[in-house]
Structure formats: structure tokens, C-alpha cells
Amino acid sequence: MSFDVAGDAYDRFMGRYSGPLAVRFADWLEVSQGQRTVDVGCGPGALTGVLVDRLGVDRVAAVDPSQPFVDACRERHPGVDVRLGAAEDLPWEDDAFDTAAACLVVHFMADPVRGLSEMRRVVRSDGWVGATVWDLAGNRAPMRPLWDAVAELDPGHPGEREFQGGSRDSLVGLLERAGLRDVEAAELPVTVTHPSFEEWWEPYLHGVGPAGDAVAALGPDGRERLEEELRRILGPGPFDLTAVAYAARGRA
Template sequence: MFVRPQRRTVDGVTFDVASAAYDRFMGRYSAPLATEFAGWAGVRRGDRVLDVGCGPGALTGVLVERAGAAHVVAVDPSAPFVDACRSRFPLVEVHRVPAEQLPFADGIFDHALAQLVVHFMQDPVTGLAEMARVTRRHGQVAACVWDLAGDRSPLSPFWSAARRLDPRVVDESERAGAREGHLAELALEAGLLEVEAAELSVTVAHPDFEEWWEPYTFGVGPAGDHVAALDPAGREELREECRLCFPDGPFEVTAVAWAVRGRT
């Protein structure tokens, strides 16, 4: 059982939920993705690194392992996430601010990374430009977003089921960076140079359908908001429609994220 604090939103989406709820909902995918992402970005020991939109700290933890806690700074606009990240990584400097208003001097980081954040920024180009501003000359800015438009995200079975029940459902496929090539377009618009794109893939094992479904009832993000807005009968109908996407017993979900990196 999770106790939810007062709900605030990022770009109209609920993220001020208990960090444990987010971990159960998206952390099971974002944790393995963080390892892939930090490795692809080339973060090394001693690099000064900024984690933008850190959430409870999935990527922060990987950056601490690779660069050292004293070299990692994290930011997020959600108070519960900031509190969780500070608690988990007490040697990391964590600020409660949005990506578009980074409280740092120009050029002080070697890397600025944003995992699963660009599509929730109020202004993605400004957010990426701010990341570039605080990164040193020839330093690197990197970001990744699930392939929400290509139905290859962890959320794709959920949104597919929701659309089958109601074609008017507004999913996350139109969000910034969620379609092929768009993240690179945003990076170029933000002024990044030598922009490179890639796909990062993770596979997560689920013991059964109930373990997969329960986190959708915690009120996290657009999917959680959608479930919360349904009446009990509607939630049960959606639950059973989602069940049709998976076999009985254990199964795996493979998810793909678009990734981009560029120099300042």
C-alpha cells in the first residue's frame, strides 16, 4: 500500500506520487535502461555529471557508480522524488528545479543527461538548451525517451488495450521525442552539435499479469491518471483487456528507447 502526497503535475501529468509507487511502475524498466544509457553516453570515473529529471534516482545511482558521488548533481521538479533521491544518495547534490531553469553557472559539467524526461518538459528545446548551457565546451548532452509512437515502450500494451476500448483515448505517442527522429530534431534545435541517435533496448521479466498490472493503479503518469479517471467497471474492463496482451504465467516485456547525444 502506497501513501500518495498531494498531487502536483509536470506538463499536466502526475508525478508527485510516493517514490515507491514510481519504482514499481516505471523503475523496473528505467533501472536497466539507466545502465545502458550511461554506458552509451560514455560517462567515466571523475566526470562531472548532471542528471536532469532524476526522479527517485534510477540513473543517479548508475552515474554515482560510474563517476563517483562527489561528481554527480541531480535535479527534478517533484518534491517526493527529490526527497527520495537525497535519501538514497546522501553524497549527491540534489535540487528541486525544472530542466528549463537550471540553477548552475555556464559550462561546469562534462555531461548532462536526461532519461525519460524530455517528453515531460514544459519546453523541451529550452530544457535541452539549458542542459547545453551548463555543459562545458565540447562536453556532451544526452537524452532518451521510450518509443511511444512506435508501440515499443513498456506502456505500449496498456495504451493499445485502452485504445481498443476507446479510440478517443489520448496516449503518450504525440509527446516530444517519442517518435523516430524527433529527439534528434529537438537536440539540433537546442544548438547541439555532432548529434548522434541510437536505440536502447531493455527486457524485463514479470512473474505474472497481476505483478505487471498493479502499478498502473498507483496513479503515476498519464497511464495512472487514465486508470484513476475510470469508474470501477471501466477499470476492470481495461484490466481484462490488458490481460489479453500476455500469456498465462511468467512473461517478458522488451522495451526500446530513442536516444540522442550531442556536443556543445
């Protein structure tokens, strides 16, 4: 799968959902003035922007393994300490932050337990370490219509249901295995109104993430059949889609 894409392409694909989710996630992690927080797997900076609004640029750091995303986050949030790097090897010292957050990234980590353990390492004692992942196992992610249509055309396609962290139990288990205490979870729903089918569909054509890879792999004829099936499912628009993310947090 690829996230070596421009920040704007990712925003058109997922930013319309990750933006409002980031606000709810920051509320749930009790991010408040005076804290210092790191956004792990920051992407183009949806959660980073929420943190900056609440804490100021000098109290926020961010990291991502994609150079285009790091460049986009730096451009959008001047003054934030944005670094290129992986969650599994964070470039900060122990106890550097009050909170560490990973929004929609744990299921893409090469080693989620190690990544969350690193987040625990850089957070002071009793600070929150938190993560969100769409309910992939329950098929309640924003990509649900796409995966339903793919299943009609290719019943053997794995989709994203088996990704680590894609259910409440899986996400909680990852935090517990990373050594976090008092782990708890919540559901964070997000509803987005799409003005037209074309507005919803176009971002899937840019090869972003597993969904973009699946669409690209179909070839021109397969994409045409997929689009026909999706138009049948969704109609011309406008329409609302509600996605549900699981959020889990634990004490360092």
C-alpha cells in the same frame, strides 16, 4: 498528469525498466571516471545511482521538479547535490559539468528545447548532452499493452504517441534546435521478465504519469473491463516485455 507520488510507487511502475536503461544510457554517453555529470529530471534516482557508482557522490548532481522524487533521490544517494527545480532553469553556472543526461524526461518538459538548451549551457565545450525517450510513436514503450487495451475500450484516447521526443526524428530535432552539434541517435532496448500479471498490473493503479491518469479516469467499471482485456492479451505470466528507447546525444 501527475508525478507527485512517492519514489517507491514510481519505481514499481517504471523503475523496473528505467534501471537497466540507465546503465545502457550511461555507457552510450561515455560516462567515465573523473567526469562531473548532472542528471536532469532525476526522478527517484535510477540514473543518479548509476552515475554515483561510476563517478562518486562528489562528481554527480541531480535535479527534479517533484519534491517527493527529490526527497527519495537524496535519501537513496546521500552526498549527491540533489536540487528541486525545472530543466528549463537549471540552478548551476555555465560549463559546470562534463556531461548532462535526461533519462525518460524530455517528453514531459514544459519546453523541451529550452530544457535541452539549459543542459547545453551547464556543460563544458565538447561535452555530451544526452536524452532518452521511449519509442512512443512506434508503440514500443513498456506501456504498450496498456495503450493497446485502452484503444480497444476508448478508440479516441490520445495515448502518448504524439508526445515531443517520442520518435527518433523528433528527439534528434529537439537536440538540434537546442543548439547541440554532431547530434546522433541510437536504439536502446530493455527486456523485463514479469513473474505474474498481478506484478505487472498493480503499479498502474497508483496514478503515475499519463498511463496512471488514463487508468484512474476509467472509474471502477472501466478499470475492470481494462483489466479483463489486459489479462486476455498478456495471460497469467510469467512473460517478457521488451521496450525500446531512443537515445540522442550532441556536443555542447
